Amino acid sequence: MDSVKSSLYFENKIVVEAKGSAGGLCIMWKNGLSIIGVEHNKNMIAIKISNVVCDWLLVGFYGPPYHSKKKKAWENLFALLESHQGPWVCLGDFNFVVNDNETLGSRKGGSFTTNYLKELMAELGAIDLGFTGSKFTWAKGKWGNAPIKRRLDRGVASISWRLAFRKASIAHLGAIKSNHTPILLDTNPSESFAHRPFRFEAAWLRDNRCPIVVENSWKTKTTGSEFVKLYKKQAATRDALRKWNKEVFGQCQNKINSLLQKIKHVQDSPPSQENEATEILLQSELSKWLIRSEALWRQKSRELWLKLGDKNSRFFHLSTIIRRRRNNIDAIKLENGSWSSDLKEI
Structure with missing residues (x-):
């Protein structure tokens, strides 16, 4: 196996020798x-x-x-x-x-x-x-x-x-x-890269800013026939929602991790009324972001038989990964x- 290892430019190996022409296993890897x-x-x-x-x-x-x-x-x-x-x-x-x-x-x-x-x-x-x-x-x-x-x-x-x-x-x-x-x-x-079609995310409805984004983009001044105006307003709303989604929900997991770190810092600090009030606010905000995360992954996973509220984002995440790999x-x-x-x- 040394000659095979050298010909393939590997430096390390683990070998289970064959018995005659039967059996035998080998794993090789490079330095670094x-x-x-x-x-x-x-x-x-x-x-x-x-x-x-x-x-x-x-x-x-x-x-x-x-x-x-x-x-x-x-x-x-x-x-x-x-x-x-x-x-x-x-x-x-x-x-x-x-x-x-x-x-x-x-x-x-x-x-x-x-x-x-x-x-x-x-x-x-x-x-x-x-x-x-x-x-x-x-x-x-x-x-x-x-x-x-x-x-x-x-x-x-x-x-x-x-x-x-x-x-x-x-x-x-x-x-x-x-x-x-x-x-x-x-x-x-x-x-x-593949173009991904626009989809309305269920998690957006849990954010009070979503109707404002839709309303403001729908007010965009347009010209042309009634059909053209409708098309342009829909396009403007779609683009506005995409931009807003990226800014607000695009960093969902980062926001959750940040809140977890802040909660840990408060819990490690000496007890005080101020820390108690701060932790209550952080826990409340964390709950909102966990619900958003679950809703996003739930919609993407298409596992619709599970009831909303389990906060089982790990399951939804895995379901989405498997479906994307299959598709x-x-x-x-x-x-x-x-x-x-x-x-x-x-």
Whole structure:
């Protein structure tokens, strides 16, 4: 593996040696990264990564295809992930599918064997990171004429990791001399700009300044036919609301964090009537901003079955991230059958 490491210009590695032509795992990284080896065995390698976003666990996992070896390998993975307190992401060949849509050409339906991948996602609240590219990652035989194909390789992550890396995506690359396609995790893909349509935010109605913004912009003097005047007034109102939203609600989380710091400072100060009155005002203002934040994320998440008032912004935030990743177009399939991630072509 040293020659492979050098040819790829990596300086560090953790290797689990293969037995003959079977098995073997490896993780490589370059100097300058803060990485600590956590655990490794014949089925997984786990490392802890520290960067500007957070400290998180990366696990490369290989799920044995043989029933007699599955239980121990998955028990070790469960134990590792349950013991880790921070964000984590796990990639690899799990040798399980989650539903029938991930299988082509073989018998579908329930199985009498335990699906450890489903259990892991249910018990740990793990999230499938999705993918771009070919739907399947494994083929029985030649890819061009394989009778059976499945999505056996994927990435799953904890909720906290998904929230920390909102833009992260996985791409299924082309298979080269293998019945498995490589999968590529990009934690910070390049931005793709798309025009976003104007939407009226429910949270605006909770602010007394909203009607004033609408009223003032509607008073804008316009010329032309009645239809043209109506169009121009609507456009002026839309632009005014966008500007006001950016100024007032654009820094919503920053405002919440600032209020939390002020409340902590007051609570750490010596007790006094003045501090008591200040804390009451700060708590009241914080409650208003939390309600605004919840309403914003609630509308964006489209999880309409939850009742307004739970202040469960973390859930709404996660729902929005998952929906945006699902709706985002990261790659397109060209007429010749190849995949392109070029933003201009997309």
